[in-house]
Amino acid sequence: MNFLNAGPSRTIKIAILAMGGEGGGVLADWIVGLGEHNGYIAQTTSVPGVAQRTGATIYYVELFPEELASQASKRPILALMPTPGDVDIVLASELMEAGRAVQRGFVTPDRTTLISSTHRVYSIAEKSAMGDGRVDSNELIAHAGKAAKRYVKFDMALAAEANGSVISAVLFGALAGTGVLPFGRAAFEATIERGGVGVKPSLRAFGASYATTQATEEPVESTPGVRPVQWTVQEPKLMHLLERVRLEHPADLHGTVVEGVRRMIDYQDVTYARLYLDRLQALTASVGKTELALLRETARYLALWMSYEDTIRVADLKTRSSRFERVRDEVRATDKQQLAIKEFMHPRIEEICETLPAPIGRWLMKPHAVHRLIRRFTTSGRVITTSSLRGFLLLWSVSRMRGMRRTTLRFKLEDARIKEWLDEVQRAAAHNPLLALELAQCQRLVKGYSDTHARGLANYRRVMNAVKAEGARMAPATLRDLRDAALADEHGKALDKALARHALV
Amino acid sequence: MAERSFVEEVEKLRLDEGEVFSGEGILAVTKALLESGVAYIAGYQGAPISHLMDVLADAKDILTDHGIRFENSASEATAAASLAASVNYPLRGAVTFKATVGTNVASDALANLASGGVTGGALIIVGEDYGEGSSIMQERSHAFAMKSQMWMLDPRPNLPCIVQAVKDGFDLSEASNTPVMLQLRIRSCHVHGQFVTSRNRRSAMSIEDALNNPVRDVERIVLPPASFLHEHEKIARRWPAAVEFIEKRELNEFFDGDMQDIGLVVQGGGYNTLIRALELLGLADVFGESRIPLYVMNVAYPLIDSEWQRFCSDKRAVLILEEGQPNFVEQNAANILRQAGSTVSLHGKDMLPLAGEYNTVTLLKGLRRFLEQYSKIAAEPVVPSVRKVIPLMQVNELQRPAPPAVVETVIEDSVHARPPGFCTGCPERPIFTAMKLLEREIGEHHVSADIGCHLFSILPPFNLGNTTMGYGLGGASASALNSATGKRAISVMGDGGFWHNGLTSGIANGVFNKSDNLTIVVDNSYTSATGGQDILSSTAHNAMRSTNHAIEDAVRGVGVKWVKTVKHTYDLKAMKNALKEALTTVTKGPKVVIAQSECMLNLQRREKQKVRKALADGKRVVRERFGIDSDTCTGDHSCIRLSGCPSLTIKPNPDPLRLDPVAAVLDSCVGCGLCGEVSHAAVLCPSFYRADIISNPNRMDKFRQGLRRSVIGFLQRRDAARRNRLAF
Incomplete structure (x- = not known):
């Protein structure tokens, strides 16, 4: 993208990126109203249409000081679309929309204040993936932060919800809070009041957002993960199990294995948890405690398989x-x-x-x-x-x-499959722990219920048959390739192709 | 009931002389029509002029006050044909429709209209849908004006200019006895601005006057020998009259600049973008004072030879900024200048791209090339490529662990497209889910798609549909794919397309030609894709129009024997069975499945108000919504692949052992029931639940709740205690 180096201009240029139904139009109208009541000539336009149906829409607003126009006795010629490199403020109702603004060159480090929510509304490609198709939010935030002169971000969906309002009011509050527009807080609030619809909740959301924006620190986002281990318990049976975890497994694995034990007890009983530990111990004994990744993934997937959904x-x-x-x-x-x-x-x-x-x-x-x-x-x-x-x-x-x-019957079936899988993992680990790691992760293919489960199991079998046929010749990367292919589509077409590509048919 | 209401805004249409109108472009056009003394208005909805139709519908009182006849036409052809009222009578009429797609449909009537010419002013307002956000094939309406020799206006995109263009258009039409097209670009339709109003005018002649005193003139009818005379008349009389009017009224604008030896030519609609580009080059100010002379063609067709010659006479070079292709203006200008012996160098598509929207960046590039060639600006410095220098490394650095490699990612990987999809709770979604499920049983079929919301089925997650040939042509475009032995083709048609022309072009054609195919008519009570306007089969009561005409009656009326109506599209089983039967029955002849359920956007707009009121009155209200148990969801997302509902999404897996995100239902869920139906029909998983939330429960509710709480609560407490003993 060829960025412009635009000369000074008195026109304030604002782009709003929103998805259908998120009130991008309301926000644009608010900004126009705000400008027109405070001595500015305002123009806005957008391209609605099918974009209303969940697609992304860009609303574009330009503001020009009335006073300068009167001095010149002329009307300004305002543009109807944002120009890359020539936008002062970008408001995005969602994180990927902020990314889209960056991608289109609307956000530039020399002048653009970017205000966006950090929450995600997943795209259909992300949602319909058979595994995890989500884009990394941190990546989007990093790009946005790098591209903008100033980047104001927080979870605005949360803020809207907490105040019983919609995201447009939160964005409006953040816009006021940044102080990039030449209007005071009262002028913003008067604009909302003039609108006459849902005034109270809008003002509440506006106020909260204004405060959040002015506060310098950003809210810390928690990440879900393995809970810390609590080693002291009352129940002697449990004490014994925890003792085993501590002795038989490297410290890095404790969290995962304890989680597995917890799952086994919740799923069945203490004896079942013991079986889980027995199975893991057999593997640890044969591959040694140093193969951390292999052991962790096996501990994870063994727990999931042993707690199959019946x-x-x-x-x-x-x-x-x-x-x-x-x-x-x-x-x-x-x-x-x-x-x-x-x-x-x-x-x-x-x-x-x-x-x-x-x-x-x-x-x-x-x-x-x-x-x-x-x-x-x-x-x-x-x-x-x-x-x-x-x-x-x-x-x-x-x-x-x-x-x-x-x-x-289901228990018998699953138990046999688990044993077979563990045997394969152990066998592979003997000559190639990396291959064993890939093998352990193949459990991920078997999930869901009824048809979905049957399909997953069929894919799993095809992959495992290939593993058995190839033995030590199978490269870990090839197995990973097959696994990804099995997760790529519902009809197994990608897996067919991948098997053919590696001459494994 | 249309998607957007203009009931409050239309009051602005009553503004008197010298007041300031502030609002959207579409509304300004309506006001201009009233100020022009129009006698009748007709049109067919479709972006970007859907709102114009909605404004007119909401302005019915004002239109009635002014004695104006307003029609929601059956199609663009109907709208264009209604301009026939201006042929014999001095009645001003305006029609409106969408872009080239509408003009295509209208062009038979338009060609006939243009041949005979008009007495009263006839204005065709075409919403031009070109460039970003467009939903149609990229063509120019310009060609229609040229081929029928109608005049075309493309005013600068600000309210005063647009309003003036409407008024000039009627005058031009009457001065040259020719219909005039007013091209309104999509952003102009929705632009917000101000203009000073004039008083509304009533038509001097009323429609009653015309009906009571019919005029007949054989010379205005397109039949030999008159049709041959029309062609000569267009050239000998109407064209020169138009040129004279355009010159005298100074419809095109000249802006002077100090760089006298070059010039720029732009159509009015592209003016603001050009000024912004010049401003960024430092060659114009924000008020449009340009250093380069400009010739702004508010009349896109015809070109005015004298104006071109005048503008180019003292110039070395001229650049035409003409969006879209073919480059009609450039070719025409070249002809004018060549024949006049002009020495000016003519540039256009040699400096700008042949195809695509001319946004600011595109114009900037073209302008730079032009200005560099004529030494008006310095060439941009070429940035030398940076030579990579490998730093000398000190020995002790080698012993340190290598810093983690920084992986440079590109934003393109992170930003996904957001294709439009069906709204939350859309009744059309289950139709395509049923087709997806049926595909698993009896294999893939050729699917002929149509224009309308249902076209979103061609996008993920459904990926159904092979072609789309035009509004209402879903049935027609599968007509060749008929075979006694092969699989049956499936055509999809919306109720909008059905009444537009699908009944004849698809259904009746199928009967006559003994088709064996299946046509699914999606009957959601509105032309939903264009903004929820009423049509013949709308179930709503509409005081202005006659509704409630069943599609099934129409289909049977043209001779279809095999018709099934599914009254509730969310009933996936019924939907699938109807489709399966239609595709497998031994009965010959066309099959029609009518899939009925009201557009959820319209339904919710009505329902929400009612619910709010009932809640306020303390009445018992049950709200349904779906949810997913994250502990039983295994993160396969089959449900999403069979639905694509905006409310059905994913969230991080709360289970520390699992990695794949789980499916989740957002609070925007309207409880349409499809999720439950899908999990049943596709035998997906037991994770879906439906929560019935009862507000203001009655006595019976409370009694039952108490009983349940005691028993269920007891068992749950006991189980929880057992689990707690072993929890850590």
């Missing part, structure tokens, strides 16, 4: 009091409001068979009259109201089947 687990999680509270919180129901929670479930005959003791489950999977009868009753999904007595007791009794989980 009907018992789902029923257990759905009926917990903590879950009821979380839903109340998430849907923002107040204490005065009542809440009904309805689950969308689709138990197929496969799930029913897998929840039964293995011999009965295997028998029921065979095509005979009973199978057909049950299949007929499970063709459509069911809505279960967990908050009603009937629905709750139904799910609660399913969750009680935890005691007999080890006898279920």
Whole structure:
């Protein structure tokens, strides 16, 4: 991009980047109103249309001092679109939109004040990825910070919500707070009042944002991660488990392994946690404590696999009091409001068979009259109201089947798969720990329920077959390539191509 | 009911002589029509002039006060044909539609209109949708003006100029008996500004006068021999009259500058961008005082030979800044100057790109080239490439650990496109989800798409649709793809496109030609993509128009035997079954599935107000919204790939062992129910729940709640206590 070195100009140029429905138009109108009531000639325009439907829109405002125009007895010629390198203020309602402004050259270090929210509204490409398709927010912030003369940023969606208002009011507050426009706070507030719609919450959000902008320090964002380990517990059974973690694993892994132990107990019982530690110990014994990455990833994925989502687990999680509270919180129901929670479930005959003791489950999977009868009753999904007595007791009794989980068909199936996977990891580790690391991460392919699970498992098998066939010839990077390909699309086309590319078909 | 209401703003249309109007370009145009004494207005909505239609609809009282007939035309052809009222009678009429797409549809009527000519002023306001943000093929309406020899105005993009252009347009039309096109660029339509108003005028002749005293003139009808005479008349009489009027009224503007030996020519619509570019070069001030002489063509067609000759007479070189291609103006100017024996060097597309929008940066580059060539500015210094110097490293530095490599990232990797998609709760989404699910069962089909919101199905996450040939032409564009043995093609058509022409061009054509294909008519009660205007099949009551005409009746009326109406598109199973049956039935002939559910934007606008009132009155209100349990979501995002709802998004996984983000539902969820239907139909996962939030619960609610709380609470407390014993 060829940046301009524009000469001094009395025209104030403001670009607003917003997505449909975020009030970018309202903000532009506010700025126009603010200017016109305070001795400025204002012009704004935009290109609405399909952009209203979730797309991004640029609103552009120019302000010119009325006084200078009268002195010259002329009207200024104002532009209808922002010019890269020639914008004073950029307001972006979301972080990627700030990135877009930078990309289009509207933000330049010589003059542009950039005001943006740090929250993300994910793009469809980020959302529909089969794994993690998110763009790194820090990267966007770094680019924006580098491009702007001054960069004011905080989570404005949060600020809007906290004040029961919308993001346009927060942006307006931040604009006032930066002091880049020649108007005082009162002039801004009068503009909001003249609008006449939702004045109180808008003023509240405006005020909060004004204060945040003026405060120099930025709010610290917390990052979720592994909780710190608390080594002292009352229960002797637990004490014993924690002792094992401490002795058998390098310190770097303690957090992850303890999390795994916690998960096993929550999922099944203390004995199950012991099995988890036994399995990990077998690996540690064979590869040594120095292979940190391999051990950590195996500890993580083993815990996830051993706590596979069966009907018992789902029923257990759905009926917990903590879950009821979380839903109340998430849907923002107040204490005065009542809440009904309805689950969308689709138990197929496969799930029913897998929840039964293995011999009965295997028998029921065979095509005979009973199978057909049950299949007929499970063709459509069911809505279960967990908050009603009937629905709750139904799910609660399913969750009680935890005691007999080890006898279920699903347990037998998963247990065999886990053993096979661990064997492969261990075998690979013997000659190439890096390959073993890639192998351990292949568990990521197996996730979800019913069709999604079947698809993931099929992909996993194809990858594992390739690993088995290749043995020591398989390069870790090749395996990673295959795994990424398996996550690239739903139809396995990318995996087909990747297998062909590496001549592994 | 349109998406945006102008009820308050239209009061500005009553402003009297000498007052200051402040507002949007579209509203200013409406005011100018009233000040011009227009007798009738018609049009078809579509960006950027949708709002013009909405303003007119909301201004019905004012229009009635002035005796103005206003029509929401069935199509642009209908709108253009309504200008026939100005052929025999001194009635001023204006029609409006969108860009080349509208002009394409209208061009049969326009050509006939232009051939016979007009008595009353006829103004065609074309919303030009070119460049950034455009949703159509990139062409110029200019060609239509040339081929039919209508005059085309392209005023400078400020309110006084636009208003003046409307008035000049009517006068020019009457002075030359020719319809006049007023090109309004998309940014001009939405530009905010001021102008001083004049008093509104009533048409001297009323529509009743015309109907009661019919005039017939065979010479104005396009039939031989009159049609041959028209062609001569255009050249011999109307064109010279237009040129004389344009010269006398000084519609085009000349701005002087001290760099006398060069000049710039620009159409009015591009003036502001040119001034900004000159300002950035230091060759103009903010008031438009340019050092280079400018010739601003507010009349884009025809070109005025004398003005060109005058402007170029004392110049070495002239640059034409003509956006779009072909370069009609440049070619025409070259012809004028060559024939006049001018020695000026003519530049245009040799210095500027052939295609694409002329924004400030593009103009700057072109201007620089031109000015450098004629030594008006110094050439930009070429920045020498920096030689990389490898620093000498001291020995002890080698022993230090290497600093972490700084990975230079480019912002292009981080900024994604945001393609438009279906709104939250859109009833059209489930139609395409059903098609996606059906694809898994019976394979892919050829999908012929159409214009409208449903066209978003061609984008992620649905990726459905092979072609789109024009508004209402979804059915027609699959007509060749008919075979007795192959798979059936699927056509999608909106209700807007259906009434625009799809009923005849798609459905009736399919009946007549014994098509075997499936046409899905998306019936959401409005032309939603253009801003939610009513149409024949709208279910709403509209005092101005006749609505509630069922699409199914129309389809059966033209002879389709196989018709299925799905009354609730969110019922994914019904939707999928209807589509499957249509694609697999042995019945011959065209199949039509009418997929009905009201546009969610319109529905919510109505519902929100009602809910707010009920809540304020203390009435029991149940709000539904969806949610996802993050502890059972495994982060595969299948649900998003089958929906793409803006409310369905992702968030970081709260589980310390998992890495992939989990799906999440935002509070903007309107509880349309698709998420639940998808998880059932696609057998996805048990993570979705629907929360029914009951405000102001009644006595029965409270009783049930108490009972539940005691039993469920007891069991939950017991389980939690057990877990707590083993928690650490």
